[in-house]
Amino acid sequence: MDLLRFATAGSVDDGKSTLIGRLLLDSKAIFEDQLESVETTSKSRGYDYTDLALLTDGLRSEREQGITIDVAYRYFATPKRKFIIADTPGHVQYTRNMVTGASTADLGLVLVDARAGLTEQSRRHAVLLSLLRVPHLVLAVNKMDLVDYSEKVYQDIYDEFTAFSTKLSIPDLEVIPISALQGDNVVNRSENMPWYEGPSLIHHLENVHVASDRDLIDARLPVQYVIRPKSDEHHDYRGYAGQLAGGVLKPGDDVMVLPSGLTSKVAAIDVFDREVDEAFPPMSITVRLEDDLDVSRGDMICRPRNAPVAAQNIDAMVCWMTTSPLKPRQKLAIKHTTRNARTLVKDIQYRLDINSLHRDQDAQELGLNEVGRVQLRTTVPLLCDTYEENRTTGAFILIDEATGNTVGAGTILEAS
Incomplete structure (x- = not known):
């Protein structure tokens, strides 16, 4: 099944953790005891609603202050796709954590509070997502329930952000009005916003095309580890393990090892429990070569005529x-x-x-x-x-x- 990595971004209290909690809840990706614990905690604090942010804010200091500090990774799946979410903090002093979470993302999800509009931190995160070359961006205009689902509020934010984004490198932009707390346009289309004709958030996440974003031309395998088993059964085994960063490798392909410049052919490609006929990013693989070359951690396996x-x-x-x-x-x-x-x-x-x-x-x-x-x-x-x-x-x-x-x-x- 296809995998999508996406990172949330935006200013403080824009509802990032609540949105992820809503996605997990509505896609039935949490256990009943987790939900009961969150409901109990919400009631003990006097809330008249279930604080879905508690599903992702795991640190004690996060729960006490009601903010996100560290990057929280969450996993869920729908029948169409698997997802890895990086819930990143909105505070300025934790911008470095946001960069960490977004660095491996296929899609950036920037939340904006409909009442406050674009803030400095919203712009900062959009710029960072652009600099990190995250190929797909979704601007989620959140808390639409607090502005009476106003089309004008949504349109003003849409116009302001699209004008700002023209200065950035954002190849794919989608703007979706939502209410993470109420669930409008998150998994199901909202009846409160009949004027909005676009997709719900989960529909967009399920269908955004990411396979072509990866480099399938330039073969790049940074060698992380040289595998030499000590057992008598595999004493001749020598494999070079790493995560394929680009290109497609197959047995029989001509390859070169840098920085030495020595060349060989791929004898076989192994994954955890078997050999495979081809490898592509971001697979973690072990490559065996036909020749015994001096290869160590930090070296790069690539094509002879297509080298970094x-x-x-x-x-x-x-x-x-x-x-x-x-x-x-x-x-x-x-x-x-x-x-x-x-x-x-x-x-x-x-x-x-x-x-x-x-x-x-x-x-x-x-x-x-x-x-x-x-x-x-x-x-x-x-x-x-x-x-x-x-x-x-x-x-x-x-x-x-x-x-x-x-x-x-x-x-x-x-x-x-």
């Missing part, structure tokens, strides 16, 4: 995720696919204003949650593509060597 760039000079958009600012001449660790290196920040070219999309070329640093274009120089070549070509081999994270904390996430624009 081996680059040490990287131009990238970076989202900075810690209170201590990013400055030129700073030294950091960098993790790209399965390869680790060290890097020097050569220059900050500009800081991006996420509201106006203005480029501040006089910026000397990037602060917490700020996004900017940065030039890096790595100690060893990274085997990379641009992020536009491949969202896996075109992305990296930056790590503070002293603490081991992830302090930045980047997307590669140019590499040489």
Whole structure:
């Protein structure tokens, strides 16, 4: 069955967790005891409704404050498709968690409170989803029940957001008016909004086409682990395991291993319990080669005539995720696919204003949650593509060597 990963985004109290709770409830993806627990907690707090946000806000501090702090992953399925939801926080100080949840998403779901309209955080999340090249975007105008299901309120938000989105790279946009609390247009079409003629949210999620979003041309297998069983039965087995980041691999295909440049053919492709005739993204596989080559973690298996760039000079958009600012001449660790290196920040070219999309070329640093274009120089070549070509081999994270904390996430624009 097809799989769709989607991430929720938007400002505080726009109803992201409630919407996911509604999706889980109406698609019958929760157990009766879970629902009873949520109903009991809601009553004990004096609510006259079931607080569906309690189905996803699992941390004690989240339940106490009524906010989302960490990324909560939830899984459910309908007869048409399986779903992995990343419920991301709306607070500004947790923007880095939103970036984490959206980085692997096929679709971004931005919620807007119909009473408040577009906020700075709504725009920030839309910009980040665009920078992360999330190919499909849904703007859900939530809490329509609190504005009497007004078509004018919906149309005003629709017009404002579509005008804003023309400045961004959003290939597919759908705007849906909903009420997560009441269930309007979430799973079933709403009788309260006869003026809306589009799909319900779950109908759109079930039918949005994502298979063509993945790169099936450029074969990329970052080697994560070399498998050499110790048993006598498999003592000759040598396999190279990893998650296929691009292209299609089949037994008999000519391949090259970087950075050595040695070539061979694919002898077989294994998954957990069997051999397969072909592999495609994002399958986790083990490749066996016809020749015994020196291959280790951090190497890349690709096509001989279609290889990634081996680059040490990287131009990238970076989202900075810690209170201590990013400055030129700073030294950091960098993790790209399965390869680790060290890097020097050569220059900050500009800081991006996420509201106006203005480029501040006089910026000397990037602060917490700020996004900017940065030039890096790595100690060893990274085997990379641009992020536009491949969202896996075109992305990296930056790590503070002293603490081991992830302090930045980047997307590669140019590499040489």
